[in-house]
Amino acid sequence: METDKKKFNLEFNNLLILYRHYKDYFLPFGIIVVCILVVLWVVIPQFQQYLNLQQQLKTEMQKLDVLKNNYNFLSNLDSTKSDADFSSLALALPSGKDFAGIMNSVSYASAKTGVTVGDFEFSVGSLSNGNTEGISAYPSIKIDLNLISNTQGIIQFIQELYKTAPASEVTNIKTGGNSGSITILFYYKQFPQQVVDDSAPITLLSAKDTELIQTVSAWNNSSNQVLMPLIPSLTSGESTPAASLGNGSSPF
Amino acid sequence: MNENINLISNQNVALEKELRRLKRFRLISIVCLVVVLAASILIFVLNFTLPLDSVKKEQTATVSNISLLHKKLVTYTLITDRVKNISNIISQRGNYIPQVNDILGKVPTDMSVDGLGIDPGKITISISSISLISINKFIDDMVSLGTQGKVIKDIVIQGLSLDVANNKYVLNMKASLP
Numbered sequence: 072m073e074t075d076k077k078k079f080n081l082e083f084n085n086l087l088i089l090y091r092h093y094k095d096y097f098l099p100f101g102i103i104v105v106c107i108l109v110v111l112w113v114v115i116p117q118f119q120q121y122l123n124l125q126q127q128l129k130t131e132m133q134k135l136d137v138l139k140n141n142y143n144f145l146s147n148l149d150s151t152k153s154d155a156d157f158s159s160l161a162l163a164l165p166s167g168k169d170f171a172g173i174m175n176s177v178s179y180a181s182a183k184t185g186v187t188v189g190d191f192e193f194s195v196g197s198l199s200n201g202n203t204e205g206i207s208a209y210p211s212i213k214i215d216l217n218l219i220s221n222t223q224g225i226i227q228f229i230q231e232l233y234k235t236a237p238a239s240e241v242t243n244i245k246t247g248g249n250s251g252s253i254t255i256l257f258y259y260k261q262f263p264q265q266v267v268d269d270s271a272p273i274t275l276l277s278a279k280d281t282e283l284i285q286t287v288s289a290w291n292n293s294s295n296q297v298l299m300p301l302i303p304s305l306t307s308g309e310s311t312p313a314a315s316l317g318n319g320s321s322p323f
Numbered sequence: 324m325n326e327n328i329n330l331i332s333n334q335n336v337a338l339e340k341e342l343r344r345l346k347r348f349r350l351i352s353i354v355c356l357v358v359v360l361a362a363s364i365l366i367f368v369l370n371f372t373l374p375l376d377s378v379k380k381e382q383t384a385t386v387s388n389i390s391l392l393h394k395k396l397v398t399y400t401l402i403t404d405r406v407k408n409i410s411n412i413i414s415q416r417g418n419y420i421p422q423v424n425d426i427l428g429k430v431p432t433d434m435s436v437d438g439l440g441i442d443p444g445k446i447t448i449s450i451s452s453i454s455l456i457s458i459n460k461f462i463d464d465m466v467s468l469g470t471q472g473k474v475i476k477d478i479v480i481q482g483l484s485l486d487v488a489n490n491k492y493v494l495n496m497k498a499s500l501p
Contacts, residue, residue: 095345099352106355114359117366124373131378138385145392145399153398160405164412206415209408222436223427230420238409240416244423247438247449260408267400269389280406287409 137272144273159288164238165259168212173257176236177216186228189217189250206240211256218253222246229253234290237283417443422500425474429464431457437493444500446475451486451493458483458494465496476501 162172170193181188194213218225229241236257243254276284389396419441430436430450434457438449452458462480469478475498482495 096348099345099349102352103355106352106359109359109363114362114366117363117370121366121370121373124370124375128373128375128378131375131382135378135382135385138382138389141396142385142389142392145389145395148392148395148399150395150398153395153402157398157402157405160402160409164405164409206412209412222439225439226420226423226427233418233420238412240412241419241441242417242443244419244439244441246436246440251439258412262401263404267393267397269386269393269396273396273399274403276403276406280403280410283406283409284402 134270138270141269141273144275156284156288160284163236163287163290166262167259169257169259170212173212173214173236176232176239176257177214179235180228180231183231184224184227185220186224187219189219191216206258209238209258209260211240211258214255214257216253216255218251219249220251221249222251225251225253234286237287237290417500419446419500422446422474425468426465429461429468431460433457434461441500445497446500447481447495447497449493449495451489451491453491455492458492461494462496465498469498472501474501475499 162169165172177188177191180186192215194215218228220228225244225246229244232239232241232255238258240256240258241253242256243252245252423439423441423446426446426448427436431452433454434450434452436448437451438447440447450458450461452461465475465478468474469476477499479497480494481497482493484493485491486493
């Protein structure tokens with residue numbers, strides 16, 4: 072027991088001596104340890120947070136740029152012109168079955184080319200299935216049209232129809248002598264159902280798209296002036312002379 | 324001379340060495356402290372001064388401004404939709420008119436087109452003339468067009484007959500459209 076007590080005293084004395092010898096080192100050592108801990112627990116996480124915030128800021132700045140561009144674009148957009156463009160485009164590619172629009176187009180092409188339109192027959196087709204002919208992605212109304220003209224006249228009629236109703240496709244042509252028949256598909260497409268996102272970047276129309284709008288608007292302005300009566304009549308007089316309606320060139 | 328007489332003892336040298344070490348250690352600790360303190364303050368200031376909140380506020384303000392122009396945005400979106408679809412239809416539809424014009428452009432003036440038929444992918448044409456030379460020239464031109472393969476291909480002459488009543492030759496041809 073006595074030996075154990077002496078041993079303990081000796082060890083305590085040793086520790087005391089060591090403490091006295093190194094006590095001046097304790098404070099700097101403690102500071103260094105604390106500094107290391109601060110670096111590990113505070114500085115590095117803060118720095119990582121800074122990098123994350125930088126990245127977030129970059130993303131938010133990009134979003135803000137998009138929004139500002141959208142705002143500037145929409146502020147400078149002429150609403151009268153865009154409404155008119157939309158009306159023209161909606162006539163060119165209606166959202167539903169536009170029989171009156173189809174008859175207008177046929178009437179206008181007939182008037183401009185001097186081709187007399189005879190009997191015609193609409194076929195709406197299946198309302199649930201896709202197209203069996205033409206472009207399958209778009210629903211269409213099919214019309215079989217009898218025309219009284221020679222081959223050249225019928226070809227001109229089709230060219231004119233492609234101008235007045237650009238969303239149409241002539242799938243069959245049959246001519247012989249002074250008459251012929253053509254099958255035309257008039258496409259339509261529903262308006263998109265998705266919600267317009269204010270923060271999504273606005274896709275600017277290309278020069279080609281703008282040209283298409285201008286051309287369609289020009290054709291619509293002239294074709295709207297000629298209306299085929301929607302009530303059938305027995306008279307089948309000559310069409311309006313082509314010369315009075317001017318000429319237009321088609322990119323199609 | 325007695326070598327034990329030494330005013331600078333070994334113990335003093337060791338003590339000085341110890342003091343220098345301690346001094347260096349203190350200096351290192353102070354430098355560490357200053358550096359860590361400066362880094363902490365710098366990062367705090369950097370984090371604090373990042374204009375994230377102001378950017379978000381500006382975004383909110385711009386979105387509210389855009390919402391006032393929502394009708395314009397909807398109209399423009401519908402315009403782009405119509406333009407895209409019309410362009411698709413125009414590019415995908417079968418437009419045989421240029422080919423027909425090319426073929427009709429090759430018909431000599433003394434020939435007449437009696438009939439023309441176009442079904443998806445094929446064209447039939449019936450022409451007549453009083454001259455076999457003109458018909459021959461037309462066939463040569465068609466063969467030339469067919470060789471190029473841009474306007475027509477796979478030309479088949481279905482018949483060449485003489486219409487005695489009208490005193491003219493009638494040519495019926497069929498070709499595939501590329």
